[in-house]
Amino acid sequence: MQIPAPFGYARAENVDQALDLLERHGPESRLIAGGHSLLPMMKLRFARPEWLIDINALDELDFITQADGRLRIGAMTRHATLLRSELVGRLFPIVHDAERVIADPVVRNRGTIGGSLCQADPAEDLSTVCHVLRAEVVIRGSGGERTLPMKDLHRGPYETAVEQDEILTEIRWPIRPRAGSAYEKVERRVGDWAVAAAGAAVWQTDDGTIEDVTIGLTAVGLDSGTATRAEDALRGQLPSEDLFVEAGRLAAEDCNPVSDQRGPVDYKRHLAAELTRRAVRRACELAGAGQEG
């Protein structure tokens, strides 16, 4: 039987109270949202907080709103809510692509986008999605609020820029015209972490030229956040199969996968190339089909 070590428990009713509780209980206190990463780690003693601050009652962080050219997502928005949102799927198909393959429907009823990003697991799908969408994240502390680009959120595996006495409150995805996006993942079985995955977003000009593009990779050691050489190869070009192949080749070269129970290095590199190619191809198709946002 796996039971976490003893800890104290407090429930926050709003963000200010959560910040107060973090301050009061000090460096060994942790926020708990859906709990599907933290509780398994606590069962195995990989994490051993002295206090858990339960933020599941923070309805103020459960929202999806379109404002000022951005889609604003509250950090406590559950995976299932994102997947149910027609607006999210229409503006950012990549989010629904990823959500459909994150864990399983029952887990998605509990897990949150904020929890996923703050866990900073290198194999986590929404982190790649947020890199690809050039997300901004909003972090609140007792001294006020600050906004960071996604590339500055993760400092390394399981390490983020959210300080111990702060809380991630919001994720913002910029909405731009003539956009398309897609996520492609290979997993060993339904609901597993990625062996490898690739996400891409493309913004085209009126004549179909790739004006801008981002490519992200999951679980294959892409430290730079996005595959910049592959992006450079695509920018300013008209979409073509040769170009997609070249982008895949460059992305695979620039990642650094490790061999583990999910597969050897050459297989993962092969996946990085193939999945990049598929994601960019589909993102271009969607951008060309007049996807708004």
Added chain:
Amino acid sequence: MQVTMTVNGAEVSHDIEPRVLLVHFIRDVLALTGTHWGCDTSNCGLCVVLLDGEPVKSCTMLAMMADGHAVRTVEGPAQDGTLDPVQQGFMEEHGLQCGFCTPGMLMTSRALLDSNPNPSEQEIREAISGQICRCTGYATIVRSVQWAAAHPAEPDSADSDQPVTDSEVSA
């Protein structure tokens, strides 16, 4: 710490350690052992219960996190000895073999039919995709849910006849 929640319509309140998981609260404190406890890692789905009508894996929730909420376990759906259509469906279509995964499968199926009374086969398979049947009896589980969808409970099911026809049970 005091935890108070509604379980199958009745309020329960107990003093527990905060580290008690919901599955153990249900099984060990409330003695409702219909909910099974399996992998402990939110992979197998044996421990699924409904939290405010939505299926959740109770091995990966603290009991404290259900405080103030409504929990429904496999002991809930049958009313006065009348089986819920989902339970009846599992009987009619041989939806269980060893029975280990059954409580979780029943609760997920109940939640699916509550929100989508006529699911497609694909929707049923997607709904139970986070749950493992170690007998690999998925085909009959899907048929059981389809049976339940085709035989919804009467509005006042407590007084109505069971939605059963013996002729549908094969030898």
